[in-house]
Amino acid sequence: MKEILVIGAGAAGIMAALAAAEAGARVYLFEKNDIVGKKMGITGKGRCNLTNSCSMADFIAHTPGHGKFLYSAYEQFTNQDLLDKLHTWGLATKEERGGRIFPQSDSAIEVRKLFYRKLCQKGVDLHLSDAVHAVKAWGSRMVVSAASGNYESDACIITTGGMSYPVTGSTGDGYGFARSLGHSVTELKPSLIPFTTEETWPHTLSGLSLRNVEASLWKRGKKAASHFGEMLFTHFGVSGPIILMLSTEAAHKKSCAFPMQLRIDLKPALSKEKLDARLRRDFEKYIR
Numbered sequence: 370m371k372e373i374l375v376i377g378a379g380a381a382g383i384m385a386a387l388a389a390a391e392a393g394a395r396v397y398l399f400e401k402n403d404i405v406g407k408k409m410g411i412t413g414k415g416r417c418n419l420t421n422s423c424s425m426a427d428f429i430a431h432t433p434g435h436g437k438f439l440y441s442a443y444e445q446f447t448n449q450d451l452l453d454k455l456h457t458w459g460l461a462t463k464e465e466r467g468g469r470i471f472p473q474s475d476s477a478i479e480v481r482k483l484f485y486r487k488l489c490q491k492g493v494d495l496h497l498s499d500a501v502h503a504v505k506a507w508g509s510r511m512v513v514s515a516a517s518g519n520y521e522s523d524a525c526i527i528t529t530g531g532m533s534y535p536v537t538g539s540t541g542d543g544y545g546f547a548r549s550l551g552h553s554v555t556e557l558k559p560s561l562i563p564f565t566t567e568e569t570w571p572h573t574l575s576g577l578s579l580r581n582v583e584a585s586l587w588k589r590g591k592k593a594a595s596h597f598g599e600m601l602f603t604h605f606g607v608s609g610p611i612i613l614m615l616s617t618e619a620a621h622k623k624s625c626a627f628p629m630q631l632r633i634d635l636k637p638a639l640s641k642e643k644l645d646a647r648l649r650r651d652f653e654k655y656i657r
């Protein structure tokens with residue numbers, strides 16, 4: 370029987386461990402936290418946006434950078450495959466605006482608990498509160514050094530996540546493991562993040578949320594990227610869906626890399642003339 374070591378029990382590690390166990394391997398899953406899927410429990414504002422009903426081509430188009438590398442993975446496991454699996458396991462789901470799919474219960478914790486039950490049912494050997502600190506290749510065998518001791522296996526899957534929300538356990542350990550095994554790690558860039566503004570006046574508007582506005586990034590007098598929709602002011606700058614989308618472009622597109630200027634058009638659907646006419650009309654109407 371093949372032995373597989375999986376490091377990190379987030380969404381990726383849990384799915385990898387379950388797939389390996391279903392294929393007949395003996396699986397050991399190491400997690401530094403005392404529960405599996407800690408980050409999963411806070412996703413989708415506590416509701417866990419499981420997937421989207423859009424086409425695989427749309428998933429790739431919306432992936433920042435070079436989404437095409439996901440073609441083969443998506444060909445083997447689609448959004449529908451995930452839903453079929455979750456439904457078979459007894460999780461009811463619902464579709465909301467924009468094709469977003471959530472558990473019927475609106476509870477990310479329910480999803481986390483379901484995955485935990487499945488890991489137990491499939492006989493995955495769970496090592497909770499057992500942080501891994503080194504991974505080595507020993508001929509054709511892999512050796513993992515964890516807090517509880519050294520473990521040998523036929524293969525090792527590193528699913529330690531990125532570096533966002535380190536309080537959930539994702540502190541970027543996997544990059545070091547991959548480097549120590551001879552892999553190259555590309556430059557790390559933040560994505561889907563709010564902006565801190567140099568000016569302090571936006572902080573005074575903290576809590577104000579705007580709809581149907583256009584936010585755009587400008588560099589050397591040129592518009593480099595723009596999005597239309599919702600945004601909000603925070604105590605440090607700006608956030609909300611269109612700002613998060615712009616942050617991804619700022620991280621990946623040279624044409625709008627930091628430092629850049631952010632402009633907000635509060636009435637993007639109106640021409641200057643129409644806006645001027647509307648303001649004049651409002652002044653006349655409310656002058657008394």
Ligand SMILES: Cc1cc2nc3c(=O)[nH]c(=O)nc-3n(C[C@H](O)[C@H](O)[C@H](O)COP(=O)(O)OP(=O)(O)OC[C@H]3O[C@@H](n4cnc5c(N)ncnc54)[C@H](O)[C@@H]3O)c2cc1C
Pocket residue numbers: 376377378379380381382399400401402405406407408409411412413414416417418419420499500501502528529530531533534537538539540541542543
């Ligand atoms: C606030 C927020 C909301 C989000 N909402 C959604 C959403 O609604 N829908 C969605 O699809 N995505 C959402 N995401 C993104 C999603 O959470 C991540 O894409 C996903 O968690 C990545 O899964 P992962 O398994 O790769 O990594 P992680 O979930 O980060 O899991 C990695 C695991 O590895 C463990 N680990 C790390 N190092 C070690 C070590 N040395 N030894 C042992 N264990 C280790 C960590 O403790 C962690 O449990 C959200 C992210 C955030 C921050």
